[in-house]
Amino acid sequence: MKINLKVNGILEEVEIEASTVLLDVLRDKLHLTGAKEGCREGECGACTVLIDGQPVDSCLYSAAAAANTEIETVEGISANGLSAIQKAMVEEGGIQCGFCTPGIVMTLTALLRQNADPTPKDVAAALNGNICRCTGYSRIVSATLKAAKNAMAQKAGDAHA
Amino acid sequence: MPEVIGRSVPRADGPGKVTGQTLYTADIEHKGMLHAAILRSPTPAGKIVRLNADKARQMPGVKAIVTAADAPDVRAGWALFDTPMFARDEVLFEGEPIAAVAATTLAQSRAAVAAIELEIQEIPPVGDIDMALAEGARLIHPKLAQYGSVPGIVFNREGNVACKYAHEEPGVDDAFARADRIIEDTYDFGRQYQGYLEPKGTVVQYRDGRYTVQSGHQYVFNLRDRLAQFLQIKPSDVRVQGMAIGGGFGGKLDFGPEPYAAVLAKATGKPVKLIFSREEDLIAATVREGARVRIRSALDKDGNIIGREFFTDHDNGAYSGELILMAGLALMFCRGVYRTGPIRTQFRLIYTNTSPTGAYRGVSGVPMISAIECHMDHIARELGVDPRAYRLAHTLNNNEKLPNGQMLHDAAILREAYAEIEKIAPWEEMKRTKKPLEGVAIGSTVWLTNPLPASATVKLNEDGSAHVLSGTCDIGTGAMAQGVVGIVAETLGLDPANVHIVQPDTDVAAYDGGSQGSRTTRAVGRAAEHAAMDVRQKILDAAAPLMQTEAARLTLSGGKIHDIEDPGKAIGLTDILMMGAFASGPIVGTGKHAEQPIPFDPGCAVGLAFPTLPTPTYHVHMAKVAVCPMTGNVEVKRYIVAQEVGKALNPQGISGQIQGGVAQGIGYALHEGLRVRDGRYMERSLEAYRLPLAVDIPEVEAIILEHPADEGPFGAKGTAEPPIVLAPAVIHNAIYDAIGVPLNSIPLTPERILEALERRKSA
Amino acid sequence: MDFIYAQKLEEALNALRTQAGRAKVLAGGTDLMIQIARGEKQPQALIFIGQLKDDLAAVSLSQDGHLNIGALVTHRQICADRQVQASYPALATASASVGGWQTQSVGTLAGNICNASPAADTIPPLLVHEAVVTIQSAARGLRDVSLEYFITGRRQIAIENDEMVVGITLAPLPADTADAYLKVGRRKAMEVAIAGLAMRLTMAGPEIVGELRVATCATGPVSRRAREVEALFSGQKLTDELVTQGASLLGRMIQPIDDTRASAQYRKLVIPKLFRGAVLECLAKLGIAISGLEKS
Known part of the structure; x- marks a missing residue:
């Protein structure tokens, strides 16, 4: 079947099967390889993308069901340079091997849009569906708090100006 | 003054990783690339009665199916050559490869795998080390004695024991005969899966009679050599290109999918991609071995340890990997970091009909050191003394010896580590403020830096930036992306943003021991430092005629060459490269590193792959836990590490290693668990094999102690492995403190803790 | 396998009737897509109801104090819903413990009970609150069944081939x-x-x-x-x-x-x-x- 997917604001026509999952479309058809396959069972979160602003595991999300939604991938949020959370992840050392990183960036992007001033507990709970085997998470949490702080400071600065 | 060293400069590969642009193996596509899948043994032991792929070959999209008949009839291995590429007549573990398929799509290759007709006559598996050691046990490798092995390493093998090492210091029996009391423990340690987020994968091409292998791999030269063994070709006929690697932790040091993809690439003439599914990766991973450690300590009336027996048995699985090389660790760790009398020690690596085991961060040392540290708490409690005070009273001082005769010149760093933790978490206060079912524990150890040799080339580019070429990758630790970048930037006075790391490539780089054993920063770092110094000298030599002075008068900093005696006189690095290179030629420097031998007692350690502990570092960990009386779950309330690192080249990178390593240690102790029943894994997915989450891990407090090494890049020593080594024992002992009984095994499941609480209640 | 986008509830119900047991209803798909990938379920068609948000995606309080939870209400919605938090916090706790955010974003309460896993978190709180499952078919319209009778066995539910769950209802709480x-x-x-x-x-x-x-x-x-x-x-x-x-x-x-x-x-x-x-x-x-x- 042919469907139209709106990925990072661009409509793409793709040929899929009814059983195709979104991750395979993104990686194999659209060559957006930022989302990673870590388990294909919704346990690790490396394949996280946003659908209508909510993080989902694209490895078990029906591609056909994603028609008529807004799909955002790590490529999309990186289009205009590093976002606040991406910058903070680099600066704080929230990255090691990097394989979980795009998924974690997507989850935290959703978190910061919904909660501009999260607590460390909020961040940890938001990451329940994202496994990082390398970092022990501390620097990912501190990166998120830093990104939030920077964004709020920027906003205050903008309001002042 | 160092401008880069000692600062938390962000990792060079951060932007690529955070935007998803970094290319991992699974992201590679080549024209005409086929997708492969492996048929694996569904049973842990049996004879292959029938294997027929005729029907499968006719299926849509299938380009090739290969089996043992299509591969050289050889056995390969890291130390002992006992491993066939495909099972030929018999299977020795569940998951052993039997055939491999390449097809146009992955779905087609998987369908063909399912269609291969396979009949195995099952044999009861030798499922664990007890069965393997039992009298009259079936031999898993009846031809063990005939297998080849690497020259230079001496080890005994017999029956189901792949490697046995024993040593005895004089006076052990006498010590036990005159002991005031004897304390004995047996500790059981389960397997641990590395759980890297990127399942193993490879893309292999066969062109011009050579194989080009692209894999996220920790040790490209080892992989090259293993492929050469399996394929019966020269190592130089294999080119391994290291890709970005999505974690390894020791699990990606040996071969994985590569030999199978290689055979298929040759058979089809097409690039072949083979990526393991998560279940496949777990079942075939060379996980941390299960082990059983028996310790008996003879104590005098003052509580001094006057003699010891230390017997450590490790589960090799069906074939051998790196663990044979680890026999000597038993000798190095049987004492812990405490004064003891003479020790009788024995290490055995035992074959079972289970998936082969291998290296995982803290290879083989984790069970040994865990056993020592748990046993120390047991002794202290038996004596009715404080476990911390007991440790300190018996902790080695400077210039005391390990059982291999190696002198620890700086063991007093341990006392400094205790003192530093005491400053932020006073022991008596920690004990006093415990609530019911809370517990605290502290432990200490020494750890090593892997001594394999390294090389590096630094190439200065015409724009004033530099590329660093070596045979190892940044596995995620930052050892290359922060450590080596910093070393080269500092040495050449460059902005770290202008120092680029090249992925390893066996065609291009000289030999290197790979990203393992905490060695990269130190070994590759030293090689890179030497290479950068070579470059620096070449720059100054090229600048001297342009500046009409002598090279000895020149120095390099901030991208400029300055005349020391005439500070106003300077020219830019790029000017040299534009003008000077015509005269001097392009500027490239090389460097290498080989660890100097450490004096030891050859009587006890000769023939061991690692007879000494090179570049020792010192570690103290403390934990506070709370046990839930309702469920038996454990919450780690606080975790503190004091770790000696030589010199902290990049404090952020080091604290990241400490936090990540401790998280894996806590996971091993509490959340993970890879159980073997009748030769098969019970946990087969990331749902069942629980990797710890952000909510499970406390913010680990890291105290970094600096005692720069005499040699080495700015004094750096190895960092990445040791944070995991103490965590299991310290968590065990904190639970022991909380519930009053030791559990003597890892993992510490809520089931076992709740049962222990019930037993205590009814007692 | 066919993929049927239902634009209206009637379309979904008609498709179910036409498919006569060969179709599965797809909402979030967190269980179903894995079951299909593993070959555990092999439907000939998927009837996608994710676009029926106007009909099925609300948590609403009826005049008599009953809380109606539409079949597309996700775990994430349940966790965040003020009425659920106020009256049935155990349900919010249970939904908050189903997988991570990614699962909770798309996984539905109705899907959780239809999957009827013996370990489903939301089933015990729904049982103690005597939840009623509302089922609809093109042929017979609406019917209510107590959750207790809806789940008949391990991964088995009392639903006909042409029916689908459209909502779950919780009765108002007594005092104290x-x-x-x-x-x-x-x-x-x-x-x-x-x-x-x-x-x-x-x-x-x-x-x-x-x-x-x-x-x-x-x-x-x-x-x-x-x-x-x-x-x-x-x-x-x-x-x-x-x-x-x-x-x-x-x-x-x-x-x-x-x-x-x-x-x-x-x-x-x-x-x-x-x-x-x-x-x-x-x-x-x-x-x-x-x-x-x-x-x-």
């Missing part, structure tokens, strides 16, 4: 009522329950129980209310002895199995402790302190 959901896992999240227990406790007076309801999951093939235990408490004074008695009866009643997550023995050990924990949590929520009630 609190609930709790306690779950056991090895990690603090992302756990398929090793065991779970939901309780609803209504007090009739100081220290006197009006009604106690309890249901467990992962303790047998099907989540069930433990009515024998509940009967012990009706109209009784809440004492430590009574809690112990109830807890141990519950421990004897459940029929857990050994599986990879835990042994039957552990489940037998932990369920009575969860029972006591749930009593204490309910009392704490009601602001009631009963002397002599031990913590464990």
Whole structure:
């Protein structure tokens, strides 16, 4: 079947099967390889993308069901340079091997849009569906708090100006 | 003054990783690339009665199916050559490869795998080390004695024991005969899966009679050599290109999918991609071995340890990997970091009909050191003394010896580590403020830096930036992306943003021991430092005629060459490269590193792959836990590490290693668990094999102690492995403190803790 | 396999009738897509109802105080819903423990009960609140069935081929009522329950129980209310002895199995402790302190 997917604001026509999952479309058809396959069972979160602003595991999300939604991938949020959370992840050392990183960036992007001033507990709970085997998470949490702080400071600065 | 060293400069590969642009193996596509899948043994032991792929070959999209008949009839291995590429007549573990398929799509290759007709006559598996050691046990490798092995390493093998090492210091029996009391423990340690987020994968091409292998791999030269063994070709006929690697932790040091993809690439003439599914990766991973450690300590009336027996048995699985090389660790760790009398020690690596085991961060040392540290708490409690005070009273001082005769010149760093933790978490206060079912524990150890040799080339580019070429990758630790970048930037006075790391490539780089054993920063770092110094000298030599002075008068900093005696006189690095290179030629420097031998007692350690502990570092960990009386779950309330690192080249990178390593240690102790029943894994997915989450891990407090090494890049020593080594024992002992009984095994499941609480209640 | 986008509820129901058992309804798909990938389910068509948000995606309070939860309401919505948090916090707790955010974003409450896993977190709280499942078909219209009768076995539900679940309804709470959901896992999240227990406790007076309801999951093939235990408490004074008695009866009643997550023995050990924990949590929520009630 042919469907139209709106990925990072661009409509793409793709040929899929009814059983195709979104991750395979993104990686194999659209060559957006930022989302990673870590388990294909919704346990690790490396394949996280946003659908209508909510993080989902694209490895078990029906591609056909994603028609008529807004799909955002790590490529999309990186289009205009590093976002606040991406910058903070680099600066704080929230990255090691990097394989979980795009998924974690997507989850935290959703978190910061919904909660501009999260607590460390909020961040940890938001990451329940994202496994990082390398970092022990501390620097990912501190990166998120830093990104939030920077964004709020920027906003205050903008309001002042 | 160092401008880069000692600062938390962000990792060079951060932007690529955070935007998803970094290319991992699974992201590679080549024209005409086929997708492969492996048929694996569904049973842990049996004879292959029938294997027929005729029907499968006719299926849509299938380009090739290969089996043992299509591969050289050889056995390969890291130390002992006992491993066939495909099972030929018999299977020795569940998951052993039997055939491999390449097809146009992955779905087609998987369908063909399912269609291969396979009949195995099952044999009861030798499922664990007890069965393997039992009298009259079936031999898993009846031809063990005939297998080849690497020259230079001496080890005994017999029956189901792949490697046995024993040593005895004089006076052990006498010590036990005159002991005031004897304390004995047996500790059981389960397997641990590395759980890297990127399942193993490879893309292999066969062109011009050579194989080009692209894999996220920790040790490209080892992989090259293993492929050469399996394929019966020269190592130089294999080119391994290291890709970005999505974690390894020791699990990606040996071969994985590569030999199978290689055979298929040759058979089809097409690039072949083979990526393991998560279940496949777990079942075939060379996980941390299960082990059983028996310790008996003879104590005098003052509580001094006057003699010891230390017997450590490790589960090799069906074939051998790196663990044979680890026999000597038993000798190095049987004492812990405490004064003891003479020790009788024995290490055995035992074959079972289970998936082969291998290296995982803290290879083989984790069970040994865990056993020592748990046993120390047991002794202290038996004596009715404080476990911390007991440790300190018996902790080695400077210039005391390990059982291999190696002198620890700086063991007093341990006392400094205790003192530093005491400053932020006073022991008596920690004990006093415990609530019911809370517990605290502290432990200490020494750890090593892997001594394999390294090389590096630094190439200065015409724009004033530099590329660093070596045979190892940044596995995620930052050892290359922060450590080596910093070393080269500092040495050449460059902005770290202008120092680029090249992925390893066996065609291009000289030999290197790979990203393992905490060695990269130190070994590759030293090689890179030497290479950068070579470059620096070449720059100054090229600048001297342009500046009409002598090279000895020149120095390099901030991208400029300055005349020391005439500070106003300077020219830019790029000017040299534009003008000077015509005269001097392009500027490239090389460097290498080989660890100097450490004096030891050859009587006890000769023939061991690692007879000494090179570049020792010192570690103290403390934990506070709370046990839930309702469920038996454990919450780690606080975790503190004091770790000696030589010199902290990049404090952020080091604290990241400490936090990540401790998280894996806590996971091993509490959340993970890879159980073997009748030769098969019970946990087969990331749902069942629980990797710890952000909510499970406390913010680990890291105290970094600096005692720069005499040699080495700015004094750096190895960092990445040791944070995991103490965590299991310290968590065990904190639970022991909380519930009053030791559990003597890892993992510490809520089931076992709740049962222990019930037993205590009814007692 | 066909993929049918239902634009209206009638289209979904008509498609179900036409497909006559060969189709599966797809909402979030967090269970179904894996089951299809593993070959455990091989439907000939997927009827996608995700676009029926206008009909099925609301949590609404009816005039008589019933809370209606549409079939597309996700776990994430449940967790965040003020009415659920206020009246049925155990359900919010249970939904918040189903997988991570990614699963909760798309996984629906209705999907969780239709999957009918013995370990489904939301089933015990829905059972103690006597949830009613509303089912619709093109041929016969709407019908209501109590959740207790809706789930007939391990992964088995009482639904006809042409029917689909359109909503779940919870009755208003009596006064002096609190609930709790306690779950056991090895990690603090992302756990398929090793065991779970939901309780609803209504007090009739100081220290006197009006009604106690309890249901467990992962303790047998099907989540069930433990009515024998509940009967012990009706109209009784809440004492430590009574809690112990109830807890141990519950421990004897459940029929857990050994599986990879835990042994039957552990489940037998932990369920009575969860029972006591749930009593204490309910009392704490009601602001009631009963002397002599031990913590464990």
